[in-house]
Amino acid sequence: MRELKFLNQFFWNYRGRLLLGVVFICLSNYFQVLQPQVIREALDLVIEQLNNYRLYAGFGDVRDEYFGILSYTLMFFGGLVLLLALLMGFFLFLTRQTIIVMSRLIEYDLREVIFDHYENLSLDFYKRNNTGDLMSRITEDVNKVRMYLGPAVMYCANLISTILLVVLAMLAVSPTLTLYTLIPLPLLAISIYYVSNVIHTRSTFIQQQLSKLTSIAQEVFSGIRVVKSYVREEQQVNYFAEESDRYKNMSMNLAKVDAWFFPLMVFMVGASTIITVYVGGLQVVAGNISAGNIAEFVIYVNMLTWPVTAIGWIASIVQQAAASQKRINEFLTTETSIKDPAPDERRALRGEVTFEHVAFTYPDTGIKALKDVHFHLKAGEKMAIIGRTGSGKTTIADLLVRMYDVTGGRILIDGKDIREVGLSNLRRRIGLVPQDVFLFSDTIHNNIAFGADHDPSREEVEQFAKYASVYEDIQDITLGFDAMVGERGVTLSGGQKQRVSIARALIKHPDIVILDDSLSAVDTNTEQRILGYFNEALADKTSIIITHRIYGHLKFDKIIVLEDGGIAEMGTHEELIANGGYYSEIVERQMAEEV
Numbered sequence: 001m002r003e004l005k006f007l008n009q010f011f012w013n014y015r016g017r018l019l020l021g022v023v024f025i026c027l028s029n030y031f032q033v034l035q036p037q038v039i040r041e042a043l044d045l046v047i048e049q050l051n052n053y054r055l056y057a058g059f060g061d062v063r064d065e066y067f068g069i070l071s072y073t074l075m076f077f078g079g080l081v082l083l084l085a086l087l088m089g090f091f092l093f094l095t096r097q098t099i100i101v102m103s104r105l106i107e108y109d110l111r112e113v114i115f116d117h118y119e120n121l122s123l124d125f126y127k128r129n130n131t132g133d134l135m136s137r138i139t140e141d142v143n144k145v146r147m148y149l150g151p152a153v154m155y156c157a158n159l160i161s162t163i164l165l166v167v168l169a170m171l172a173v174s175p176t177l178t179l180y181t182l183i184p185l186p187l188l189a190i191s192i193y194y195v196s197n198v199i200h201t202r203s204t205f206i207q208q209q210l211s212k213l214t215s216i217a218q219e220v221f222s223g224i225r226v227v228k229s230y231v232r233e234e235q236q237v238n239y240f241a242e243e244s245d246r247y248k249n250m251s252m253n254l255a256k257v258d259a260w261f262f263p264l265m266v267f268m269v270g271a272s273t274i275i276t277v278y279v280g281g282l283q284v285v286a287g288n289i290s291a292g293n294i295a296e297f298v299i300y301v302n303m304l305t306w307p308v309t310a311i312g313w314i315a316s317i318v319q320q321a322a323a324s325q326k327r328i329n330e331f332l333t334t335e336t337s338i339k340d341p342a343p344d345e346r347r348a349l350r351g352e353v354t355f356e357h358v359a360f361t362y363p364d365t366g367i368k369a370l371k372d373v374h375f376h377l378k379a380g381e382k383m384a385i386i387g388r389t390g391s392g393k394t395t396i397a398d399l400l401v402r403m404y405d406v407t408g409g410r411i412l413i414d415g416k417d418i419r420e421v422g423l424s425n426l427r428r429r430i431g432l433v434p435q436d437v438f439l440f441s442d443t444i445h446n447n448i449a450f451g452a453d454h455d456p457s458r459e460e461v462e463q464f465a466k467y468a469s470v471y472e473d474i475q476d477i478t479l480g481f482d483a484m485v486g487e488r489g490v491t492l493s494g495g496q497k498q499r500v501s502i503a504r505a506l507i508k509h510p511d512i513v514i515l516d517d518s519l520s521a522v523d524t525n526t527e528q529r530i531l532g533y534f535n536e537a538l539a540d541k542t543s544i545i546i547t548h549r550i551y552g553h554l555k556f557d558k559i560i561v562l563e564d565g566g567i568a569e570m571g572t573h574e575e576l577i578a579n580g581g582y583y584s585e586i587v588e589r590q591m592a593e594e595v
């Protein structure tokens with residue numbers, strides 16, 4: 001329950017609504033409790049009038065008069081009960097409008113807080129936790145917490161005020177009858193609590209099985225090309241059927257327990273009613289209470305049924321909410337490992353990059369990705385990083401934008417340790433085109449404009465698409481720049497995606513550009529055009545190009561060859577050719593391929 005304390009600040013923010021909600025629920029219950037009293041009065045009066053009516057059996061006129069009074073009285077009481085019901089309903093409406101609306105507002109705030117926190121967490125957090133888990137905490141767990149914020153709070157206030165008002169009204173009539181009537185109710189609360197718990201446990205398993213089914217289906221449909229080409233349809237159907245069967249059995253088990261819920265409730269309420277009628281009857285005979293009081297008590301018992309049943313239900317909701325809030329808090333208390341020392345910093349970078357004996361070990365796997373990497377790039381210089389797969393090239397790019405912090409040595413930009421410069425400013429000023437291109441499910445225009453700090457015009461977006469050599473490709477698509485990409489849109493080829501991603505990085509007007517293997521899927525002519533832009537428009541910008549291929553079109557000031565996380569070769573094209581190492585090997589291989 002400690003976990004739920006976190007939510008008190010949200011209750012405090014909406015304290016006005018909460019307080020009003022409690023007042024409304026008390027008023028609603030007050031009018032509800034008046035109803036049985038009116039009914040009792042009506043019943044007692046009817047009995048009395050009936051006796052009188054019978055008494056005047058021989059006196060026609062007086063009899064008729066009594067009959068008139070009786071029907072008038074009944075109508076009056078009927079109207080009164082209706083008025084009370086209306087008042088009760090009106091305040092119940094206001095209760096829901098305050099407490100349930102409050103819970104929805106808190107749910108919204110909570111989601112925003114979690115989303116905002118998620119976004120600020122570093123990449124290693126995302127590597128440690130899978131996306132499904134992150135999603136379920138922000139959706140399902142928040143939903144469960146919402147049940148506590150709204151319904152549980154409302155039913156709890158309802159429970160307390162109903163019990164208080166009803167028991168006070170009952171005690172005013174007969175303490176003995178009250179005691180007898182209330183005996184079965186704690187039993188009802190306890191049994192409902194147990195049944196609710198069993199229902200909850202089984203529902204959780206069902207929920208898990210359902211998400212398993214969903215992910216199986218999703219994976220099969222996403223990988224349908226592989227499934228079809230390996231003729232594995234039947235195998236997948238069987239697997240799905242097996243899991244589906246398990247889901248069905250679990251649901252059947254739940255249905256059995258569910259079936260107990262209402263009979264149990266009806267049984268307990270029935271027992272309470274019988275006791276009331278029996279003990280009440282004895283009291284009427286003894287002259288302690290009136291016959292109308294029995295009817296009044298029977299209505300009270302019915303009034304108490306739902307709130308008492310709700311005890312078990314509330315307890316179950318609170319338990320689930322506490323478990324969910326614990327999971328949410330786990331992430332909310334996770335601090336980002338990448339701190340921003342100057343969030344408000346905004347300045348251009350000159351573009352001087354220095355790696356001083358940089359070492360880096362991935363935090364979770366312990367893989368030593370970089371060892372003693374040492375180089376210096378003057379502002380405006382162009383550098384290529386070449387190396388076998390897994391040699392640490394991407395790691396260099398990630399460290400430069402502080403996706404991770406170095407574990408040894410330091411990285412300087414314009415002579416300053418990057419851990420001391422503004423993180424957002426650093427990322428804003430570096431245009432990184434990552435190796436695994438990701439485009440949002442949005443229009444091509446918006447995907448490119450995403451990179452800009454301002455809201456760029458169509459002309460500007462088109463201009464950068466031209467620089468990235470993807471303009472003509474986009475023109476060939478029916479909707480052009482307004483075409484959607486992603487799951488429900490056009491499918492761009494690997495090379496087109498890479499170039500859209502380059503346009504997105506360039507529209508930032510970055511001071512340092514890093515291309516991480518971003519030209520691997522483009523042909524030589526296109527590559528030539530893109531690199532032409534680097535030679536001309538970006539001539540004074542520092543550029544780092546990670547590649548498996550040698551680009552003859554761009555004159556690199558420095559080329560480094562990485563091997564097992566360390567620099568194996570470093571120099572200009574001519575120097576490295578003269579060296580006769582890995583670099584000259586690929587140059588030779590590439591030349592042979594081109595021939």
Ligand SMILES: Nc1ncnc2c1ncn2[C@@H]1O[C@H](COP(=O)(O)OP(=O)(O)OP(=O)(O)O)[C@@H](O)[C@H]1O
Nearest residue numbers: 127362365367369388389390391392393394395396
């Ligand atoms: N997020 C990560 N967590 C743990 N280890 C990682 C992570 N990313 C990369 N590695 C490991 O670090 C090493 C260097 O990887 P890196 O991606 O920098 O290589 P690369 O030279 O860019 O390879 P490629 O040319 O295939 O893209 C590899 O051994 C890789 O397995």
